[in-house]
Amino acid sequence: MTKKSKDYNRNPNGSNQWETRSIEEIQKIINKHPKNWTKKDFRGEGKNNQNKILTRKETERSGLVFRIVGGVKQYQNGKLRCSMCGVFKDLEKFPNDKSTSNGKRSNCSECDVVRNETYRKSIKVK
Secondary structure, three states: OOOOOOOOOOOOOOOOOOOOHHHHHHHHHHOOOOOOHHHHHOOOOOOOOOOOOHHHHOOOOOOOOOOOOOOOOOEEEEEOOOOOOEEOOHHHHOOEEOOOOOOEOOHHHHHHHHHHHHHHHHHHOO
């Protein structure tokens, strides 16, 4: 077999190519860092870290265990979390709101009263 004169493959042997890290190596890197780091922190896009440690493709691999996945649960055992006091309360404690997806406001009735009072006081001062 003769070699063509115009062979555009400049690296036919594949030497000096990147070696991919195994899942075990990536998991060791994840376990070395703080528990509150998310996938974005390992990519250098998060709030806790600005340096790139892992690539996006490495963080998206299946089988990796990150300690924190994302946001805080808003529902638990049929109860909704109030955004101001942070306590889980029954849905009856929340006022109705047509513009939200679940039809309820994010503040419970007691916190809503406090929020309205502080708003009224701030307007009177000005």
